[in-house]
Amino acid sequence: MRIAITGGAGFIGSNFVSFICKKYRQAQILNIDKMTYAANPLTLQILNKFPNHNFIKMDICDGKSIEGLLDGCEIIVHFAAETHVDRSLENAENFLMTDVLGTFRILEAIRKTKSVRRYIHISTDEVYGSIQSGSFLEESNLNPTNPYSASKAAADLLVLSYFRSYNIPAVIIRATNNFGPFQHPEKFIPLSITNALENKKIPLYGDGLQVREWIFVHDTCRVIEILFDKGEPGQVYNVSSHQERTNIDVLKRILKLLGKKEELITHVPDRPSHDRRYSIVSEKIEKLGFKTDYSFEKGLDETILWYKKNQQWWKHIKNSPEFQRYYKAKYPYL
Ligand SMILES: NC(=O)c1ccc[n+]([C@@H]2O[C@H](COP(=O)([O-])OP(=O)(O)OC[C@H]3O[C@@H](n4cnc5c(N)ncnc54)[C@H](O)[C@@H]3O)[C@@H](O)[C@H]2O)c1
Known part of the structure; x- marks a missing residue:
């Protein structure tokens, strides 16, 4: 089996790459990352110790190369993004390029290949915006308040449109704030x-x-793996730690x-x-058996x-x- 992970040199991506390399020893893991300022080459030195880890330095906006690489993959987990709200307030262009156009390139590649059985799109609770009391459901309106969350919301809508238009096997997770090892010290x-x-x-x-609701990154990795088989295409799953x-x-x-x-x-x-304040209900993923370890x-x-x-x-x-x-x-x- 071949599993492609974008943004696997970043924070959640690198934790997920090591989690999957250990658990799926027979699988070939492709880690596709542009190595922007947010990626640390020392992370790759650690990941390269896994015999099934294959790093490919690539910009996800490079459509032709992405299509070639994703052809033959069964599972794609898409983390790659510009992620720092403060930087998006300074200059949003990279956010629109990677988070929106980059997602479009991946969706196009999936549409053209027959090999993908699950596409897991990593999104954020920030797309719902702030809530004073109570919590957002997956069906709640999107109300992003900064260029980062707006670019993530745009990508989510694009993913859902590709499910409806082309029936691609996409699921979206909207996670609360993650924390743990390998997170960039700007956060x-x-x-x-x-x-x-x-x-x-x-x-x-x-x-x-x-x-903020804080979830330890190991728990987010576990959720994503649950969705490999149990996620229903076209569905959004909020992921919270409460x-x-x-x-x-x-x-x-x-x-x-x-x-x-x-x-x-x-x-x-x-x-x-x-x-x-951010707050989400995550009963849908809990019904699939998810409970935080941490x-x-x-x-x-x-x-x-x-x-x-x-x-x-x-x-x-x-x-x-x-x-x-x-x-x-x-x-x-x-
Ligand atoms: N960190 C959180 O608390 C959190 C919470 C919810 C959702 N998310 C989402 O999870 C994903 C990962 O977040 P993170 O905090 O690990 O991010 P990060 O900033 O630590 O890592 C992002 C990675 O993507 C790579 N990348 C950026 N642009 C690229 C491009 N054009 N082509 C290829 N690679 C590129 C970077 O080099 C980096 O390795 C993002 O989609 C983010 O929106 C994060």
Whole structure:
């Protein structure tokens, strides 16, 4: 069997590649990634130790090459995307290119080959926008509030249109915030852990009372595998952990676990149109047998341990000129 994974050098993708390489030893795993700033070459060094891992450096927007590569694959899991909301607010073009056009290229490739029996499209709860109380269902209206979530919503609608028009075997997952090993230190939890380890100030948007549901990345990998066989084409599955935390509570817990003082917390101006709370119902996936293995606390313990042990991995990113430029421009006062 051949399984293609796009964006497998990024955060969730790389966790999923190692999960699948270990579980499907007989399968050939194709990892297709452009290696943008979000991918760390040190991640590939680790993945390359799996004998069934095959890395292909490629832009998913390159339609002809993608068609050639996906022909013969049975399962495709599509993670590749531009993913950082803050960067989308600075310049949305790459988001439209990769998240929308790139998804279109993949859908076209699937339409043309007969080999694909399951296409799993990785989306986000951010497509629903913010909700003050209660939770969104899969049928709820899409109401994205920033260019990242708008590009993801556009891709979701395109996927559903390809199911209806061409009957491609697509399922969509809309997951809540993931955390765990191999996440880029521009994101909230890894930035907080690594800044704390370096005794640096930690930026916190606004009052820090934004609410997110956090799911440990291992649980997301398990959901995706369940959908290989049990997912019904044309369906959307919300994936939640039901573990809501405010950003400030998450940050205080990280500092406590690392034995650092709360004085490191530095309130910075809030992000424009910052969604206050995300929340989704995920009964549909739970009916297929999914239950989280990890509590937020257990996942955070493992994540912190990983960042402590793998300083070379994240320092490779944080010391890069790209990251330094990005960080200085974003937080000139830190
Ligand atoms: N991280 C989360 O909390 C979260 C939650 C829900 C959904 N998602 C979705 O999951 C997916 C993965 O998210 P992540 O946080 O792991 O992202 P990430 O930014 O860590 O990784 C993205 C990967 O895609 C690759 N990529 C970008 N553009 C590409 C292109 N044109 N061609 C080929 N590869 C390209 C990058 O090199 C990188 O390796 C995304 O689709 C995201 O929208 C993420």
